Amino acid sequence: MKRIAALFCLALAASMPAQAAEFPARPLTIIVPAGAGGGGDTTTRMLGRELERIFRKPVTIINQGQGGGVVGLNTLMRARPDGYTVGLLFPYAGYKYVGQADFKAADFTPLGNFNGDSAALLVNSRSRFQSLKEALDAIKADPAAFSVHCSGACGSVWDVPVAAMMLDYGIDVEKVRWVPGQGAAGGLTELSAGGVDFQTASLPEAAALASAGHVRPLAVLSPEPVPGFEAVPLAGQALGKPVDGGTWRALAGPAGMPDDIARAWEQAIAQAVRSETFLQAMSRGNFGVRYLDRQALQALMTQHEDETERVMRALGYAAR
Template identity: 45%
Template sequence: MKNLLKMAVAGILASGMASFAAFADDWPNRPVTVIVAAGAGGGTDATARWLAADFEQKFGKPFNIVNRAEGGGIPGITELANATPDGYTIGILFNYAPFRLLGMGNLSSDSYTPIAQYNFDYAAIHVKENSELKSVADVVEKLKADPQSLAIGCGAVCPSSWSSAFSKVLIDNGIDIKVLRWVPSAGAAAGLQELVAGGVDLLTASLPEAAALIDAKEVRPLAVLAPERLKAFPDVPIASEQVPNAAPGGVFRAVAGPAGMPKEIVDKLEAATKEIYDSEQFQKNMSERGFGLRYADRQGLLDWMKQHEADTETVLRAAGAVQ
């Protein structure tokens, strides 16, 4: 009787594994949703659309971008984490660690299936073209004199991916970031429009995202939080030229899915992302817009996510935002 039961169980397991393998082999046999937790026109949206177009070519099925910019992107990356892990919902993941630490969502590296990183951009500090602020040193001096004197746009929720990097500079210069006037927005594109309209005095976002407004002489970057000047923006100083020991920081972008995705599907997506990343057209698109190129496979991305979580906690504890 026991032997018969074992044989029956083995048969069921074998059948299930065969069906699962067939399912993975057949993927994708219908459209795939790509969640972008940012508004149209920003860097996350632009790079996601390039990837989605190439995924469509490679896999022969639509990869449909769905923008979820509300709430600074928290609902979007939460939706990605909660999706069915069948390969038909993937998304673009970026700096998510502040959300859990600030009680805005229980998201960690365990919430996702890492697939591949393709980008890293350094944060920059932007002002209106006619602003009296000429450097990061001016910002630090003004905030030290009166922490409420400037409205600081985060380019998302506060502290966001971009503003977390800037927060570290302020903390290192003895400024209590808890008492500053932080202003959230629905992504960098919306934040930049708020800056131009005069709703904030400065904004943290990447240089590529602000490039059109910089060229139009509506926005002026004070500095970029990078270790050296960027090739695409050689005239923009690095923050450490204006404030001693200003630490570099910024945002990563990566392809990911909900936790528990089938390995066979992840293999396909990882290989496709690497092929796209290495392609002449993708490299050209990224370079022409000034987006930073940085690749990591699924293991490298997972390692980076864990480091991101540890570094973010260090900054937020130093800021007194996390006990």
């Protein structure tokens, strides 16, 4: 096994152009457009530890969750495209339709996707709702009476698939009060305190408060049980058809990164997500590992923009 790993590393080094082979020459920075403690922060830190080992340089994580992540994404977009500052990228297209920002795939250099998780709808442990169907029926009857925390900026990571599920159920989602925030951790704290009726987040992000008995998942938007959370009901049980919705997490740089430097990042990410320590850490946190190379990530970003426009227009948001 060690011999195979050594040969793999040699192959990576041999395929790098001279400029990339010298990269990096100094410490690296990863911008996380989310608050500390949420899924984006946690998974990026796990990846960052592996990247430190692979690049043999310190990797500093900087959290910028202000504006639901807009501040961090702007910092990333405007960074010098030399490869020394990259950032966490996640479903971003919804910002445009709520008037916060207009990020496009062309604003970034895709480097590699490393995580994918399904969205879940959660309630306070004291909530009267014991099933997703009960909750959806109540929201459908009086949508303006309920609030849903989006975790980050509304129209983004978790709430778009949840809103799509509600639309399929016949709910007038424009009347629901969607509450933006600076990350899942803050939203879950607000949910546990009774400040909102529902929370959209991933199951791993809610695991600690759920284990402590403060919040409770009603359902997960996955076509099959989520490993580590097999007891959580599937949303498809309430809708009568499979439901699949969630997030992806990737690293990207600002637009204009040199191809050889981007390739060095791509190869490092590929090596990191296959490492035993990363896989074990992600498994302990019940986070899904999903690797996509630069080309596949570029295609995902384009698809994400198209699908988000379709959903947001159906929700009544005007394109800006």
